[in-house]
Amino acid sequence: MTTVFKLKNRTAMAAVMAAAAVAAGTGAASAQTTWDMAVVWPEGNFHTQNHNTFAEAVEEATDGEVQIQVHSGGALGLGGPEMLAAVRDRIVPIGDILLNQQVGEEPIFGMESLPYLAPSFDDLAVLQGIARDHYDEVAERNNQKILYMVPWPGQAVYTTEPVETIEDLEGVQIRVVDSMGSRFFEALGASPVQLPWGEVVPGLATGTINGVTTSSSSGVDGNFWEFLDYMNRFNWQGSAIMVNVNLDAWNALSEEHREAIEAIAEDLEPQFWENARAEDEEKIAILEENGIEVTEPTPELRESLLEVSRPMWEEFMEDVPESREIIEAYLEEVGR
Missing domain, CATH: 3.40.190.170 (Bacterial extracellular solute-binding protein, family 7)
Incomplete structure (x- = not known):
């Protein structure tokens, strides 16, 4: 690991610790577990909004005993290409990870980005359906678990x-x-x-x-x-993000909470895909209007x-x- 990356990691860790301290000061300390989620996309981005929906559902299903605080806009000091390693090394317990930015760590994650291999939402759904078990194995060897995956609109x-x-x-x-x-x-x-x-x-x-x-x-x-x-x-x-949780953080939860969070992720993922489709149509209209x-x-x-x-x-x-x-x-x- 290079000195630069070590410094970045220390900076990111300090940001996470500071965020946790702020949470404690605002009453979030009553929760048994708080995960700081690293997201590079801005607050108004549909992925960030999806993550907020997921976090709210997790808090409700666990009666507030598991809380996910979504830090958008790169607030925790982590860049996109660092995310797989950051979750693996528990710099953050959970993160939004863009697959094709992780090829330095795991080349297989560049597969969906092959030109014209999966150019539509429907194509990408087929490819991910075939690849998902293997993606799970790759995540596990990087000490993490995939909770859900959501595509970007086409490039x-x-x-x-x-x-x-x-x-x-x-x-x-x-x-x-x-x-x-x-x-x-x-x-x-x-x-x-x-x-x-x-x-x-x-x-x-x-x-x-x-x-x-x-x-x-x-x-x-x-x-x-x-x-x-x-x-x-x-x-x-094609391009997609995956939301991964560090396995040490995951295994520290009760079985009841793990089952509840898995069920939430499974239930919400199809809706998040529909949000991506709607996002594409809405944003194209905005581009044309401007x-x-x-x-x-x-x-x-x-x-x-x-x-x-x-x-x-x-x-x-x-x-x-x-x-x-x-x-x-x-x-x-x-x-x-």
Whole structure:
């Protein structure tokens, strides 16, 4: 572990301890267990709102004996790529973890982000249904348990100029989330820049980037209409978060509380998926109201993008052998 990461961990731990102290001062100390939940998304984001719903349900079901305090907007000092390790090492007991930011720890979590592998909510549901048991095993070997998983709306491409052909992407300095995105957009002739969410709007404001690939939700969160003019709904990449709890924290609960929390997570996950679908429709409408022109890729453009994507699927299966059985079963299920 590098010195920098140690320092970050100490800072995050101090923030968690401070949050716990504040909670004690406001009467939360009466609860037998309080978990501080790390979330990088802002308070108004639909994922954060889902987590608040979950926390409220847990408090009610356990008569206040288990409380989850949701700290949005990165308030606990943890960045997205640190989340899997942070929950594993109990820097926080529970966290919102974006799968494709964890590939440095567990490459399998980059599977859903393969270009055009699972471009729709329905496709992603099939893929996760096949992969979920394996994800549970990966979480367990990282000393944590997955409580629920929720998708982001599909990844669009925001630009200053319309994108109608691959050539229109040439030279665009486009923000991407992970190495998969970098490789994909490099192959398309763009100039990808990997940036965490917190650096996207400053990058647009300073001209470091002039394009972004992200969801409709993030486009609204970032007021993209102040910087960009077009959103092409490529839906080129699936993306999901998982809410994981550290196994030591989990096992410290009574069996009754564990069963109640598992039941809540199972009951709420389908509703959270519906919230994601509704979020996409709502946020696209907001983007359009604020002057963003929303387009769909033509069949010709989509086929060109798939031609670039398919070799990346095979390469991923070679590099991450544990993914092959899952991907091949998924492709057979969806008839590709």
